[in-house]
Amino acid sequence: MTDSRRIFLLKSFSATSAAWLAANWPAQVAAAEKAQAMGGFTYFTPAQAMEIDAMAAQIYPTTDTPGAKEAQVVYFIDLALVTFAADKQAVYAQGFGELSARTGGKPLGSLAAADQVALLTGIEKSAFFKTVRDHTIMGMFSAPQHGGNFHKLGWQQIGFDDSLNFRAPFGAYDKA
């Protein structure tokens, strides 16, 4: 996966229905990939992408190992919102407003890390946060073709081998 594919062109699918998107997912993915190849986000504005990237970075942080930022989870979520999670667009739209109210309009990522955690802890019961949490985790651990889990680094962290073809012994306790 090249980095140039990661510079996305703004493109809106807001008029399309969730049912249509679900039925046309593969076609939609192809269309989004074409948009990405031209450079840009499919759904988010650059400012929105920055907010989600900052949230994802707190939900699955970079520690001594890579986190959601390195796994490029924001691109997964961008694609999710025009495909299987199109019905969550309204949750995000409302969430951006609430987030901005809490940060006083500043980008979340510009706050000190501890302040970001405190702010997110304050909204962790909200539909917006829960949705971003689930989407971040899906982005960490779904196949890279969906936009996240860059270089399979999410899978590596949890020891998942995607070969889909194994012979016993599988683990530590069934070795002869």
Next chain:
Amino acid sequence: MKKYSPSEEVDFVVIGTGAAGGVMAKQLAQAGFSVVVMEQGPWGAYGHEQDYSKDELSNRFPAEDDMLLSDPKVQKNTFRRNANEKAVAGNHNYGCVVGGGTITYGASSWRHLPWEFDEASRFGTMTGTGIADWPVSYAELEPYYTQAEWEIGISGPNLKTPLIAPMSKPYPCAPLPLKSSGFLMQKAAAKLNLTVTPNVAAIITAPYNGRSACINCGMCSGYGCQVKARSSSAVALLPIAVATGNCEIRVHSYVREINVDASGKATGVTYFEKKNNNREVFQKAKCVVLSANGTETPRLLLLSKSNRFQNGLANSSGIVGKYLMSGNGGGASGLFPDPLNEYKGCVTGAAVLSYVPNDVKGRGWYGGGRMTARGQMSPIQYGLAGPHGAPSWGAGYKKALVEQANRRLTMVNFISQLPVETNTVDLDPDVKDAWGLAAMRITSTSHENDFKAMQFFIDKSVEILHAAGATEVWADQVSDSRGGAHARGTCRMGNDPKSSVVNKYHRAHDVPNLFVVDGSSFVTGGRNHPTMTISALAYRAADHLVKAAMTGNVTI
């Protein structure tokens, strides 16, 4: 594939393509009868199984044509605990594709034990339950179990123990790998004096009947099998039915009614044809076989009201839909020091059989269960569920998630559920499905006895996990079932038309040419591993039905 015109009177319409419908279609078509099989769902990857997706995200959010299960938003259903409650939106679903639930199931294939057919006589009944003997004995069914195991393709151990039903022929395939979870069970078994065996599964472990052995891909339960190792109805049975030239499978055909004439005989079925804007089509047939699963089967009978059958078809007894057993579970989980990597291989490696038998005096409750050890979690599933005893996001979440990865073992138990008359499938008076038909309403609360059973198995699971060397163990809460793929009992079989829906040959007492063959025929529930018994019952039903139909009179 042979095509029939709806106006052409075929010998048989079979409703459903799953474990029972597949057997019925194959046996009837091979005997030379004309058969149309109605399937509500799509083809799936029938005939091009390599195209089944192993992608977890698209499996979780399938496009419409890739759906393998029914969608509770479309195949709407409601749920309530008892008749005094107003039912709320339910999440019951089932296999909805050519092959039915056998496309995605875990594929455990245990026979019922001989004494699971006459529990009322052997152990007595219990107040508040409908425990009764089956009109079929294990001895009568045994040859059909054997036939089913060899035709469908079952792998399992060949052990002689009273905890496994006696078999006239061994399994055709050697068992699947025990996995790390199975080895840990053996360790516990040595300390606790338990009987642990490899699982019995409809998954082949060597090339068999032109199909490939399991490659232990790990994306198993919930996914279609790309190598045709899972012995689904769609790879083991339906292709043989189609190859006779007598059988047509009609997909996206949702049967809304079994039609009858003035004399009370079935004349065919009316279904919605999706490809033509869901127009209603009538398929004429001499005989109807209903194999739509333990919840849709009674619903279709209740939907098939007529002047003659105002209470629903085949329901003079008033017990269509009653005695629903959806199956109870509950267990415990533990963490082990090293990775088990349970995500590799099929979902179940081993079973603990020691608590399968009844021990009413010893335990103080009626029934038993089969325990299985497993830890299979695919990456998204694991991440969303999160690590045990940790925050749901942030650095603490990540640390625990990575530390616990692949080290979890969960005891998943398959526990008896007693038949209770007030546990029912019926028609919701208010809610309609996507086709405008009355939605399925499930009403269910397990008998108090079953809560003791669930607690017993939760406690045993904790004990076994400790004995196996778990460093941390946590128990499930007792949780009563709310539906699901193991539904049984809703058109129970029996000799008395007043207290049963079908006779011992699965013919509806009230309708001479209607056969109901699936989990709904069960009288008691066994240990919540129903599929092998559904298959065996279907082979037996087909055998008698073919013989009768050859003489021109199916009224057996």
